[in-house]
Structure formats: structure tokens, C-alpha cells
Amino acid sequence: MLSSRATLACRSNVIFISKHASTTPDVKSKLIQPPNPNKITSDMVGPPDPVSNLRRIIFRKPAKETSLERKYRKLRSEVQEWNQVFWTQHNSRFFKEREAYLKSNLPEGKSNLTADEMSIFYKAFLDKNWRTHLDYNKEWYKKNVALLLLALEVKFRKLFRIKEK
Template sequence: MLSNRINKACRLRMIVSRHTSTTPDAKSIQTPNPSKISSDMIGPPDPVSNLRTIIFRRPSNETNLEEKYRKLRTEVQDWNHKFWTQHNSRFFKERETYLKENLPDGKTNLTADEMSVFYKAFLDKNWKTHLNYNIEWYKKNLMLLGLAIQVKIKKLFRTKQTK
């Protein structure tokens, strides 16, 4: 199971690398067609959000429930990607500002102890955002879990009926 996912990720990475120039540009990446792939495909990590985009397979005989589940998975993935892109962008920007204001002359970086002051301040400032994100994340995942269970049960009964 895990080796299948790793193989899929490698295949997507090869597809992506074949369609990119020597300087990766998001616009030059050709995304595989979801109705022509044999399974979900996992892409390389996004440079800002650090999340891997998943291209969800769209089977030709997809039921309305399966389509609803696939679309909700895509929406949750997009929501998650947007949150972490904004969060990480804000983090990098604030870290850069902190370094400019606190870096003594002649030094190229701060120690881990010196940076811990920034990290704590950033986490304290954003605790409410993280709390709201976690609450929403759990809600969305429970919705996905409910749909996934429904899809599996329907598939189970569908295969038993065809035998």
C-alpha cells in the first residue's frame, strides 16, 4: 500500500519534471488529466505551504456521492493550502523583519536561543488563528470521513450485487 503511494508520487514527480523547464515555474507544469490517470497522484511539495498537491482520480463510472466526496476533498485541500501559504508567508516576512531589527553588526545570523524569542512571540500572536484552523480542520475532516464511509459502504453493496 505504502509502496504504491510512493510509486505514484515518483510517477507524478517524473511527469512534472518532464514538463518543467530548468527553472521551475508553476505555469509551465502540465497537470495530468484526472479522468485519464489510474489512481490519485501526489505532487512535489509547494515551496511556500510545504504541502503536496494531490490530483484526485476521476473514474469514468463515478457516482454522484463519489463526485461529491472527490470535490470536497479538493476543496479541503485548497483551503488547507491557502491557509498554510498565507501563514508561512507571514512567518517568513516577520522573521526577516525580526532579523533585520535584531541582527548585530558583523553577524550573519542569530543563535537558536536568540531566535526562540521571535518564535514564541509569533506563536503567541497567532494562537487564536491556529486554534480556529484546528477546529475548522477537524470539522472538515469529520465531513470527509462521513462521506468516505458512505462511499465505501455503497461500493461494498454495489460489488456484492454484481456478483
């Protein structure tokens, strides 16, 4: 059950939660429209995706959003989508390959393999996908450094009340 300071919003059977507003638990069944980024008071976070295990975020759009803030919000959304695509593909591959491994290595009459028996598959999967993970991590760091620098610029401009050019 949600605390009294939570807000729900539904998007394609996905519930988004905001920690800054109040609601009652029965609101969940009444909300069917995705939240409007122009009207929400804070970023809204959804439940974990069943395949990627990532939580989707709807980023709040401030009323007087500057072009720099808009650039930052859009970049955050793009990075979130890039991450979502990568982990959906990766985890789909993992589940498919794990299922195939289980079918070919599961002795008759057994329903599961032991952790030691499965470790062979996990190591092989990680070894096979080592380059993909390395490339993902490099790109992830680049994207997050870019986000960090943009976030710092937005904060400094707000802090020192610097107007846009």
C-alpha cells in the same frame, strides 16, 4: 531517481508522481500538460509547495463515478485548496516577520542569531497567532470529520452495492 513503478506528469513546472504505472526518467522533460483526472489510474501527488510546504494532489476521476463519489472527490479538492490557502498565508506571514525580526535584532558582523535568540521570535509569533491556529484546527477537524463520514458512506455503498437514489 524514481522507481520503475512511478509515473510523472508536469503541471506548471510541478511534477506529479503516481505510484501505479511505469515510466523512464527522461519522460519528465517531455510532459508539459497537466494530467487529465479522467485518464489517470490513481491520485497523483506533487512535490511540496515552496511556501505552504503542502503537496498538491490531483484526484483521479473514476470512469463510472457516482454522484456521491463526485461529491467526495470535490470536497477533498476543496479541503486541499482551503489548506493550501491557509498555510501559504501563514507561512508568508511567518517568513516576512522573521526577516523583519532578524533585521532589527541581528548584531552587526553576525550572519545568524542563535537558537535561543530566535526562540524569542518563535514564541512571540506563536502567541500572536494562537487564535488563528485554534480556529484553523477547529475548522480542520470539522472538514476532516465530514470527509471521513463521506468516505465511509462511499465505501459502504460500494461494499454492499447500494445504488444511488
